[in-house]
Amino acid sequence: MDASVQSNLYIVFTLASASIHAVSYVYSKRLLVHASNPAKVAFFSMFACGLGGLLVIPFFNFGELFHAPGYVAAMTVCAVAGNMFMFEGIKRCDASFAVPMMGGLKIFCIAALSALFLGEIYNPLVYVGAAGAVISLFFLNDAKFRAPLVGLMFVFLNALMFAATDLFILLCIRAGYSAEQMMLFVFSLPALVSIPLATVALKGDWSLSGPFARSLALYSFLVAAGGLLIVYAISSSGQVTIVNILQSVRGLLAIGVVYLFGKWGMAGLEKLTAKQLRVRGFGAVLMCGSVALAVISR
DSSP states (O other), rough: OOOHHHHHHHHHHHHHHHHHHHHHHHHHHHHHHHHOHHHHHHHHHHHHHHHHHHTGGGOOOOOOSSHHHHHHHHHHHHHHHHHHHHHHOOOOOOHHHHHHHHHHHHHHHHHHHHHHOOOOOOOHHHHHHHHHHHHHHHTTTSSSOOHHHHHHHHHHHHHHHHHHHHHHHHHHHHHTHHHHHHHHHHHHHHHHHHHHHHHHHTTTTTOOHHHHHHHHHHHHHHHHHHHHHHHHHHHSSOHHHHHHOOOOOHHHHHHHHHHHHHHHOOOOOOOOOHHHHHHHHHHHHHHHHHHHHHHHHH
């Protein structure tokens, strides 16, 4: 494969991951229809994703797993916390607001963390593009903020924890872990760590209805597929800031997913009006232009 093509594969991986995660993040709201407790949904979703991670073991030679256990442990803690905060935020905010904002705030978090701990420095136009991508989220949310302060707090904490998770994934890869090893870690370890936490938090509520189980299966499949692609994107690019700028298109795609799911009558999601689509259309154009500027200027 041509070297230039191979070096840009992360763009394909990231955009594919953004598309899948746009669906999975919006669909996560559906899980709360079957189980109103965000903690239960968070724990059960991690268990379902963890099972998916274990299923890949026969297909890969994982080799040495103890290059940098500190990075792996930190990544696991951040992933668990981020998942918990995500469902708390999704419960309190509209999905069409929470999903774009999680991605937008994550850009600033990862840029700050990467500058502090990795020394990543980009052309100033990259940061202009990042800022434009975040500003576009304002229009993607009807040019107004309508979310409770507690919900906003959880949205920000999710962005911070998932940004830290990406940072530690890159540090693990630089320490010698393969993308396949990271896939096992990203999905299976949070599930294992969550078992004792769930025992305390759920207070014996381990019930699992048929509709909840089916929704969990679809959700975990989408999360695992998108997660694998983002791990490969980080591994291919060797950076996390530009990957997260690209992945911000997830917020744009999520608006479309919400609209389609609303048209299909999926329970638990808001329905978007024609006026909302027009305002968000401007945000979509700004988002696409900002991301293109960041990628071209990198």
